[in-house]
Amino acid sequence: MYEKTFPNKRFKLTLEFLQKHVKTTETIFDFGVPNPFSKIMEENGYTVKNTKGEDLDNNQTALQTEEYTVFTAFEIFEHLLNPYTILENVKCDKLLISIPLRLWFSPAYRSKTDMWDRHYHEFEDWQLDWLLEKTGWKITDRQKFTHPVKKFGFRPLLRYFTPRYYIVAAEKIKI
Numbered sequence: 001m002y003e004k005t006f007p008n009k010r011f012k013l014t015l016e017f018l019q020k021h022v023k024t025t026e027t028i029f030d031f032g033v034p035n036p037f038s039k040i041m042e043e044n045g046y047t048v049k050n051t052k053g054e055d056l057d058n059n060q061t062a063l064q065t066e067e068y069t070v071f072t073a074f075e076i077f078e079h080l081l082n083p084y085t086i087l088e089n090v091k092c093d094k095l096l097i098s099i100p101l102r103l104w105f106s107p108a109y110r111s112k113t114d115m116w117d118r119h120y121h122e123f124e125d126w127q128l129d130w131l132l133e134k135t136g137w138k139i140t141d142r143q144k145f146t147h148p149v150k151k152f153g154f155r156p157l158l159r160y161f162t163p164r165y166y167i168v169a170a171e172k173i174k175i
């Protein structure tokens with residue numbers, strides 16, 4: 001997954017945001033297969049459950065059968081065709097989601113070798129906000145941050161000050 005680069009800045013800021021909103025006594029359902037950030041959460045005292053590699057667009061069974069108090073989806077919603085259905089099936093009252101933002105100077109990411117490593121959505125912040133609102137969630141905190149790369153050129157320069165990631169904490173609206 002991170003053969004050439006490891007997103008130290010993104011992981012550091014995501015962990016700080018997580019620690020601000022989630023106690024280590026809470027059980028996290030981290031949407032997607034176990035990954036390097038799942039391990040970081042566990043190393044920092046969190047109990048983490050993951051999906052098993054099923055096609056999450058077609059199968060949300062784990063959302064209904066697992067026991068959890070917090071739902072997290074860090075850089076996974078952009079890979080889904082229908083994140084609306086996922087959010088409708090979350091059974092806890094707290095979530096944290098982060099997404100890569102759509103960049104006006106770069107096309108949507110698409111791996112030519114791995115069909116799971118493609119971005120169907122590259123959101124603008126208002127799109128994720130609206131998606132959460134439409135599925136009954138109220139955003140309680142949000143943060144954007146950049147992702148500079150160590151390359152030369154116009155686009156790498158833009159990445160120093162153009163936000164690349166958006167992370168939100170939200171609570172289920174009680175009816």
